[in-house]
Amino acid sequence: MSRLLLPTLLLLLCGVSLMVGASQMSWSALLSASDDAWLTLTASRLPRLAALVLTGVGLSICGVILQQIVRNRFVEPATCGGLDAAKLGILVALTVLPGAGATGRMLFALVFCLLASLAYVAIIRRIRFTNLVLVPVIGLMYGSVLSAIAEFHAYRHNILQSMQGWLLGDFSRVIEGNYEIIYLILPIVVLTYLYAQRFTVLGMGEGMATSLGLNYAATAILGLVLVAVTVSATVITVGAIPFVGLVVPNLVALRYGENLKRTLPIVAMCGAALLLACDILGRLLIHPYEVPIGLTAGSVGGVLFLVLILWKCK
Amino acid sequence: MITLEHLHKAYGDKTVLEDVSLAFPAGQVTSLIGPNGAGKSTLLMCMARLLPASRGRILLDGQDIGRIAIADYARRVATLRQVLDFNLRLTVEDLVAFGRFPYSRGLLTADDHQVIDESLDFLGLQALRRAYLDELSGGQRQMAFLAMTIAQRTDLLLLDEPLNNLDMKHAVQIMQAIRRLCDEQGRTVILVVHDINFAANYSDHVVAMKQGAVHSHGPVAEVVTEANLRALFGLAFEILPSAQGFVCNYFNPSLSRELV
Amino acid sequence: MMRRAAWLLLPALVLAFLLLGSGLDFNYVIPKRLVRLGAIVVAGVCIALSSVIFQTLAGNRVLTPAIMGYEGIYLLFQAVLVLWLGTGSVARLGAQGNALLSMALMLGYSWLLQRWLLREGRGDVYRLLLLGLVLTMVLGTFTQFIQLKTSPGEFSILQSLGYTSFNRAQPAQVLYSGLLVAAVAVLVARGTRVLDVLALGRDQAIALGLDHGRCLRLQMALIAVLVAVSTSLVGPTAFMGVFVANIAYALARSARHQVTLPLACAVAIGMFLLAQLLVEHLFNYRTSVSILVNLVCGAYFLALMVRTRGTP
Numbered sequence: 050m051s052r053l054l055l056p057t058l059l060l061l062l063c064g065v066s067l068m069v070g071a072s073q074m075s076w077s078a079l080l081s082a083s084d085d086a087w088l089t090l091t092a093s094r095l096p097r098l099a100a101l102v103l104t105g106v107g108l109s110i111c112g113v114i115l116q117q118i119v120r121n122r123f124v125e126p127a128t129c130g131g132l133d134a135a136k137l138g139i140l141v142a143l144t145v146l147p148g149a150g151a152t153g154r155m156l157f158a159l160v161f162c163l164l165a166s167l168a169y170v171a172i173i174r175r176i177r178f179t180n181l182v183l184v185p186v187i188g189l190m191y192g193s194v195l196s197a198i199a200e201f202h203a204y205r206h207n208i209l210q211s212m213q214g215w216l217l218g219d220f221s222r223v224i225e226g227n228y229e230i231i232y233l234i235l236p237i238v239v240l241t242y243l244y245a246q247r248f249t250v251l252g253m254g255e256g257m258a259t260s261l262g263l264n265y266a267a268t269a270i271l272g273l274v275l276v277a278v279t280v281s282a283t284v285i286t287v288g289a290i291p292f293v294g295l296v297v298p299n300l301v302a303l304r305y306g307e308n309l310k311r312t313l314p315i316v317a318m319c320g321a322a323l324l325l326a327c328d329i330l331g332r333l334l335i336h337p338y339e340v341p342i343g344l345t346a347g348s349v350g351g352v353l354f355l356v357l358i359l360w361k362c363k
Numbered sequence: 364m365i366t367l368e369h370l371h372k373a374y375g376d377k378t379v380l381e382d383v384s385l386a387f388p389a390g391q392v393t394s395l396i397g398p399n400g401a402g403k404s405t406l407l408m409c410m411a412r413l414l415p416a417s418r419g420r421i422l423l424d425g426q427d428i429g430r431i432a433i434a435d436y437a438r439r440v441a442t443l444r445q446v447l448d449f450n451l452r453l454t455v456e457d458l459v460a461f462g463r464f465p466y467s468r469g470l471l472t473a474d475d476h477q478v479i480d481e482s483l484d485f486l487g488l489q490a491l492r493r494a495y496l497d498e499l500s501g502g503q504r505q506m507a508f509l510a511m512t513i514a515q516r517t518d519l520l521l522l523d524e525p526l527n528n529l530d531m532k533h534a535v536q537i538m539q540a541i542r543r544l545c546d547e548q549g550r551t552v553i554l555v556v557h558d559i560n561f562a563a564n565y566s567d568h569v570v571a572m573k574q575g576a577v578h579s580h581g582p583v584a585e586v587v588t589e590a591n592l593r594a595l596f597g598l599a600f601e602i603l604p605s606a607q608g609f610v611c612n613y614f615n616p617s618l619s620r621e622l623v
Numbered sequence: 624m625m626r627r628a629a630w631l632l633l634p635a636l637v638l639a640f641l642l643l644g645s646g647l648d649f650n651y652v653i654p655k656r657l658v659r660l661g662a663i664v665v666a667g668v669c670i671a672l673s674s675v676i677f678q679t680l681a682g683n684r685v686l687t688p689a690i691m692g693y694e695g696i697y698l699l700f701q702a703v704l705v706l707w708l709g710t711g712s713v714a715r716l717g718a719q720g721n722a723l724l725s726m727a728l729m730l731g732y733s734w735l736l737q738r739w740l741l742r743e744g745r746g747d748v749y750r751l752l753l754l755g756l757v758l759t760m761v762l763g764t765f766t767q768f769i770q771l772k773t774s775p776g777e778f779s780i781l782q783s784l785g786y787t788s789f790n791r792a793q794p795a796q797v798l799y800s801g802l803l804v805a806a807v808a809v810l811v812a813r814g815t816r817v818l819d820v821l822a823l824g825r826d827q828a829i830a831l832g833l834d835h836g837r838c839l840r841l842q843m844a845l846i847a848v849l850v851a852v853s854t855s856l857v858g859p860t861a862f863m864g865v866f867v868a869n870i871a872y873a874l875a876r877s878a879r880h881q882v883t884l885p886l887a888c889a890v891a892i893g894m895f896l897l898a899q900l901l902v903e904h905l906f907n908y909r910t911s912v913s914i915l916v917n918l919v920c921g922a923y924f925l926a927l928m929v930r931t932r933g934t935p
Contacts, residue, residue, distance in 0.1 A: 123753070172929060182749040183928070189756045190925040193862075197918040205909045217767075291760070335772065344768045351761035358754050413826050437832025444826045451822055451878040461820060465832035469816025515831070 055318050062325040066101065067094050069332050092225045100223045100231050101328055102321040104287055107234035107279040109320025110241050112294025113309065114272045115166075117252035119173055122302070122361075123185035123354075125294035126162075126280045130188055132291060133195035134158075134165030135277075135284040136216050140199050144206050151285055155230060158281035165195060166273050182358070218290035218343030220328055233282045237275050238317065245309040248272060252307075290324070290343055292350025297323055299357055323349070364389035364551055365410060365440075365519060370419035372405055372575075379405045381575045383419070387553055387568070389518075392545045394562035395555045397572035398596055403555045404523055406572070410553070411442035411521050423519075437465035441515035443508055444523045455499075455507045456492040459483060462514025482514040486540055502533025509537060513544065520544065522554035526561060534558075538565045563587045564608040571595050587611065626874050626886065633889050636896040643904060662792035662856050663895045665801045669853035671887035672811055673846045674864030675871065675880070679822045680842055683748045684872065685927065687864030691736060691755040693729060693850045694859035695762030700728050701784055702769040705777050719799065726851040733847035737839055787858045787913035789899060800852045807845055815880040818842070822878060857895075858913070862920040867891045869927060 067090070112125040119129070126132040138161030142154040149157075169191055173184055203209040241248070247268050250258050258265045283290065297320045298312075305312045324342065327349055331340035365387050372380035380402045387393050395403040408414040410421055412428060421428045423439060431439070441462075459482055463475040471479075483489050486506050496504055505525065512520060522541070526534040542565050544550045556562045562569055562583075569586040571578040578595050579586050592600040592611065601616035602609055640660060645652045674687040688694075704721070770781050783791070792800075811818075817838055820828050828835045853860070871887035872878070898912045898919075 176929060180747075180749060182747065182753045186749050186753050186756065187925065187928050189753075189760075190921065190928055194918070194921045194925050197914060197921050200914050201910055201918055204911060204914055338771075340768060340771060344764050344771070347764040348761060348768070351757055351764060354757050355754065355761065358750065358757065411826075411830060413829055433829065433834050434832040437830060442826070442830035444830075452872070452876060453878050457877075457879065461823065461827075461831060464816070464820055469819070512830075 055315065055322070059318050059322050059325075062322055062329070063098060063102070065329055066098050066325050069329055093223075096225050096228050097220050097223045097328075098325075100220060100228050100287060101324050103231050103234045104283045104290065105293065105321035105324030106238055106317040107283060107320075108290060108293040109297035109316050109323075110238060110294075110313065111276045111279050113298045113313065113316055114241060114248055114276055115294070116298060117248045117309070118170060118269050118272050119184060120252055120254060121173075121181060121184040122299055123181065123295060123357075124188060125292065126276065127192065127289075127291035128185040128188040128295060129169045130165045130191040130195050131162045131169075131276060131280050132284070132289050133192040133199065135162040135281050136212075136289060137161055137195055137199040137202070138281070139216075139285065140202055140208070140212060143208065144202070151227070151230060155281050155285045158284055159277050162280050163273060163277035165191075166276060167270075170269070170273070181361075216284070216288050217341050218288040218346065219341035220287055221339055221341070223287060228286045230282050231286045234279055237279050241275060242313055244268070244271070245313050249307075249309045288341070288343055290346045292354050293320060293323060293346055296350045296353040296357070299361075300353070364424065365553075366422045367406075367410075368420045368422065370406070370409060370421065371417045372402070372409060372414065373417045379575050380409070380416075383575075383577055385570060385577060385580065387551065387570075389551050390545065390549050391567035392541060392552045392554070392565060393568040393570060394566040395553065395570050395572060396557075396559060396562050396595075397578065400574075401572040401578075402575040403572050407442075407521050407523050407553065407555055411440065412436060413442070413444075434465060437515065437517075439517050440519045440521060441512045441517040442521045442523075443512045443525060445527050450497050453496050454493050455488055455496065455510070456483070458496060458507050459488075459492075459510045459514050462511040462516075465515060478514050478516060482510045485513060485543075486510050486536075500533075502529045502536075505529060505533065505537065506540075509540065518551060520550060520552045520554075522552065524555050524557065526556060526558060534561065541565065559587070559592070559611045559613070563611055626876075629874055629886070629889060629893070633893050633896075636893055636900070640896050640900055643900065658792065658794050658797055659789040659899075661794075661797040661801060662789045663899070664892055665797060665804050666789075666853040666857040666860075667891035667895050668804055668808060668888045669849040669856075670860055670864050671867050671871070671891040672808065672884060673849040673853070674868045675884055675887045676811070676818065676842055677846055677864075678868055679818050679880070680839060681748075681751070682822075682824060684869055685748060685752055685865060685924075686755065687862075687868065688846055688850045689859065689861055689864050690752065690759070692758045692762060693732060693847075694854055694861070695759040695766075696728065696732050697725055697851070697854045698785060698859065699762050699766045699769070700725060702766045702773070702781050705781055706769050706773055709777070722796075722799075722851065722855050725855055726848060729847035729851040730844060733843040734840075737843040784858060786911065787860055787916055789857055789895070789912065791858075792856050796856065800856050803848065804852055807848055810845060811884065814842075815884065818880040819878075822880075860920075861917055862924045863891070863894065863916050865927070866920040866923045867894065869923075 108126065115124045115126070115129060115131075116122055126135075135158040138158035139154050141161070142149050142157035146153060146157075169188060172187065172191070176183075176187075199212070200209060203212045247263060250261050250263050251265070251268050251272070253261075255265045258268070298316050301312055301316045301319055305315055324346060327345040328342050330349075331342055331345040334340050334345075367383050367385045370380055370383040371378070383402075383406060395406065397403055405414065409416045410428075412433065423431065423436075428436065456479065459479050460471060460475070462482065463471060463478060467475050483492055486509060488506060488510055491499065491503060491507070494503075496507060499507065509522075509525065512522070525537050525541075529537065538561050541552050541554065545552055545567075554566075556566075566583060568581070569583050570580040571586055571591070573595055579591055587602070587609075589600045589602050592598070592613075596613070598613045599616045601612040603612055637660065640663075641653060641656050645656065647653075670689075674689075677688050677691075678684055678686060704724075766781075766785075770778050773781060817833065820831050820833055821835075821838060821842070823831070825835050828838070867887050867890045868883075870890045871883050874890070875882045875886050877883070894916070895912070898915045901915060902908060902910055902912055
């Protein structure tokens with residue numbers, strides 16, 4: 050019963066997501082093969098659905114990987130500086146190589162994100178007496194320093210105003226032809242699933258992992274690369290969406306435990322479902338305009354995060 | 364002096380103190396002993412007005428303490444809780460001066476300076492008076508806090524585990540100081556102690572608590588007996604008299620006694 | 624030694640701020656700068672006093688009002704005000720009306736926090752810190768959401784409120800704020816000894832005869848007023864309070880509020896002046912005070928967190 054509940058819910062949300070939008074679209078129009086309806090579907094609705102699902106899956110899996118590497122349940126791209134580093138990377142790309150296309154900018158974002166998360170992991174490992182909340186606190190501070198650097202840089206190049214606009218997560222720009230980078234998340238998901246066992250072992254700490262014959266450093270770096278690719282791909286196509294990677298794995302772990310092999314598919318589905326729900330909400334709130342998903346997911350995720358903090362660290 | 368009448372304290376439906384009625388003798392040192400969670404510290408906190416009691420009354424010289432203004436209370440009862448990680452950058456002298464706050468609200472008079480001096484003398488802290496608290500050892504810091512409490516010049520002192528985390532030398536120094544406070548200055552001291560031997564050798568009166576209620580109380584000789592301690596702690600005890608006092612051995616009491 | 628240097632540096636910064644590149648124009652440039660100087664002094668005092676007092680009450684050196692959500696609430700309130708009333712009505716409400724409303728709001732928030740701090744006692748600092756940081760982010764998201772629904776003109780007004788700046792303060796507002804803050808400062812100055820006792824913690828404060836609950840309520844009310852004034856005068860300052868307070872502690876070499884409070888004020892004012900001077904003369908307006916303050920204080924806070932290594 051509960052096994053089928055989640056996939057059903059997900060499918061339902063996908064269906065609703067296809068139906069809702071600025072222009073009315075009915076299934077009857079589709080069935081009668083109206084060209085307009087088909088165009089809306091293939092050029093805008095389907096790409097958007099794909100981007101939403103992939104982003105949701107990717108971000109929540111990123112959260113899981115980071116949580117295993119840092120061994121802290123409150124770590125995710127937004128609380129380890131990765132998200133802010135990716136933004137900074139795009140900004141630098143825009144000023145250093147104004148001609149670079151989306152791919153070039155993504156490479157910058159990727160490199161910055163990877164370096165920033167490596168530095169973060171190094172800092173956290175140097176601190177001997179950490180606790181559950183100190184680690185994300187340091188990550189948030191680190192992120193705000195990175196974004197202060199980004200603002201400094203943007204202000205000098207007069208792109209501060211526009212930067213704030215386009216770095217906010219927003220799926221309304223997703224149309225056929227400018228979102229395909231997001232498909233990079235697919236192989237990442239597959240790789241993560243294949244390596245799930247290793248990431249679980251990684252989460253037991255360096256000593257345990259090594260004694261179980263795992264190359265700790267290599268696995269951790271692989272994990273960070275997977276995260277960097279996902280984060281940069283989502284930031285470049287839809288913008289920053291905080292807290293999804295944090296909230297979803299935590300809520301799933303509450304109900305299903307932490308064996309990754311078993312919970313990864315559930316985490317992935319829940320991530321997609323959460324983003325779809327937030328997106329539908331954003332499209333309905335001030336219809337026919339829409340609220341960027343960075344705001345809806347940010348609010349929902351942030352409030353859930355607050356609840357988790359209040360509840361989990363009693 | 365201070366008396367308790369049918370004192371109850373509960374958190375939600377968890378009862379911590381149940382119908383405690385006691386009269387603490389004036390001018391004596393009383394130790395509160397008992398296993399962890401017996402309610403000793405809670406009892407002390409209620410007397411210090413740091414925790415409100417759920418039911419019952421606490422009387423100081425016949426007056427309900429709830430009716431005494433908190434500023435007046437601080438001139439009659441001084442409290443010292445366990446000093447945890449304390450990292451304020453204050454000198455020992457600064458700290459002891461706080462003991463005069465109930466009298467002068469921080470503007471020190473010549474009288475206050477004299478009391479501060481005497482308190483420092485009393486505990487032999489003159490050499491450390493300009494040292495910063497965060498540079499002292501745990502034992503020295505505890506002495507400084509005790510000096511502050513002494514500087515309050517109250518008839519009654521309430522000390523919550525003053526020996527916690529101290530090495531043997533500092534623990535003995537503190538207990539000797541408490542003894543002298545009582546003998547030389549006629550003050551009443553009520554303290555929570557974990558070490559049964561300190562309680563037995565340095566106090567006049569002992570209150571034994573168990574599961575939120577008074578298990579037994581009275582002069583040391585009446586309470587600190589092998590049978591009573593066994594009932595209190597659920598451990599076999601062997602009390603060994605010596606010329607200076609006596610030692611309660613619960614580490615390896617002889618087998619025959621354990622079988623009794 | 625360091626302390627004396629700090630005190631000597633301040634007049635030098637003030638003079639540099641007033642005169643550097645002014646062409647000694649006493650009719651226009653310098654009066655303008657005096658107004659800005661007024662805003663800097665008033666806001667600096669507000670930030671310094673509120674941060675140090677808040678840290679004393681909370682019993683640690685990392686939490687400040689700005690981090691615990693005061694500024695986020697203020698900005699959200701401004702956005703809601705504009706959305707409901709429109710800029711026209713907000714203008715009719717006047718700076719004073721708005722300031723009074725904001726102050727009432729801050730007092731309410733202070734009251735809530737104080738109840739909570741009282742109840743939880745000196746709980747896990749980092750948990751409170753994380754709560755504050757996330758709360759600020761969430762409030763920021765709500766504010767952005769409301770901004771979406773405002774007109775472009777209102778949007779840009781609201782957006783400018785989100786940055787530290789000394790240029791929007793009007794002379795009258797600086798004057799009123801200055802008088803109010805002076806009154807608060809007198810109250811604070813008279814209570815430094817009580818603050819010293821409060822720093823020992825609730826239990827010790829009660830044992831020394833303080834009505835802890837009442838003192839806490841009074842101090843939290845003062846904090847609310849100070850934060851409302853500084854935020855409406857120069858905008859949010861995020862981590863600046865942490866920086867100011869900790870530098871003051873380091874310079875003071877004493878935890879007595881008689882020493883730390885004035886020093887913190889000097890550090891805050893000096894920091895603002897320095898940032899403004901750098902923006903004007905080194906960066907030629909190619910950066911802003913807000914960004915400089917965020918960068919320096921954010922980095923300092925990060926270093927503080929990493930250095931403490933999990934021991935508060």
